[in-house]
Amino acid sequence: MSKTTNSVAGGLETVTKLVAIACVALLAACATPDKPTRATVYDFGPGVAFGAPTASTTQPALVLGDIDATGALDSNSINYRLGYADENQLRPYSQARWSAPPPQLIRQRLREQLGRERAILDLNESAALARAAGVQPRVLRVDLEEFSHFFESAAQSYGLIRLRITLMENTAGGERLVGQRTVVARVPAATPDASGGVKAMTAATDAASLDIAKWLAQQR
Numbered sequence: 001m002s003k004t005t006n007s008v009a010g011g012l013e014t015v016t017k018l019v020a021i022a023c024v025a026l027l028a029a030c031a032t033p034d035k036p037t038r039a040t041v042y043d044f045g046p047g048v049a050f051g052a053p054t055a056s057t058t059q060p061a062l063v064l065g066d067i068d069a070t071g072a073l074d075s076n077s078i079n080y081r082l083g084y085a086d087e088n089q090l091r092p093y094s095q096a097r098w099s100a101p102p103p104q105l106i107r108q109r110l111r112e113q114l115g116r117e118r119a120i121l122d123l124n125e126s127a128a129l130a131r132a133a134g135v136q137p138r139v140l141r142v143d144l145e146e147f148s149h150f151f152e153s154a155a156q157s158y159g160l161i162r163l164r165i166t167l168m169e170n171t172a173g174g175e176r177l178v179g180q181r182t183v184v185a186r187v188p189a190a191t192p193d194a195s196g197g198v199k200a201m202t203a204a205t206d207a208a209s210l211d212i213a214k215w216l217a218q219q220r
Contacts, residue, residue, distance in 0.1 A: 042078065042198045043099040044205065047112050059217065061119040061137040064111055067103035067163075069144035074101050078194055078201075080149035080157075090148065096194035102147050106161075106205055110142070113209035114216070136170040138178065140216070145182075149189060149197030157189045159200025161208050167219055179219055183208045 072079055076099070077092035098105060111120045121137060146162035167178040185207040189200035 037095060039094075040096045040194070041099050042096060042194070044105050044109050044202045047109065059118040061121055062114060062216070063121045063123060063137050063139040064107065064114065065123050065139065065141060067107045067110075067142045067144050069101075069103045069147075073144050073147055074103060076101055078149070078198065079147070080151060080197060082151050084151065084153050087150075093194040093197075096198070103144055106144060106147070106163075107142070109202075109205050110209045110212065113206070113213055117213070117217070139168045139170070139175075140212075141166040141168065147201065149194075149201060150186070151192065155192060157192050157197065157200070158186045159189060159197060159202070159204040160184075160186045161201065161204045163208055163212070165212055165215075167216065179215075181215065183211050183215075185211065 072090050072092070076097045078096045078098055079090050079092055081087050081090060114120050143164040143166075144161075145164055146160055148160050149157055150160045151157040161184070163183045164180070165183060166180045169176045169178050185204040187200045187203040187207060189196040
């Protein structure tokens, strides 16, 4: 065999080895998935450390049950709407989520606000009070109907919350409707992103909680 033939054969062998190495490397890369990006987790912050109700401001105890919500509003998704494109589509931020479903976060915030002027009881605490002292506090039921970062335009947005609240009273003849209303609050967002939306939605929740507290104080 001539030197030229040996040279060609050696070159082909080298190319074959290089191709094989490249294929192995490519397969290894494909077999190893990229490290997933972890979503940023948000909550409503630490809140305000309110003191216990005082004798001069304390109102009758109130039972606050779980807040009812359905669908996407009862998940950990942080949702937004593009009002200028399709306001009927509720979209989740892909790299951000709540630490707990909004009904839980909102209930905790509402409990903090209402607890400034009255004792807030869970359903089981109310049952125990009724058995021990024969006292049946009024019950506040809350339905979460909307909770989103709403974009009026690409540059202007706000945190939006809508709650339907129902105040019931237990009587000897059964439950009696004391009052019902819808509470809507919206607060402008400082930035058009998940972080700005979270801050605005938190502030909207606080505004709605204060509105509810004022409404309850007027019910007789």
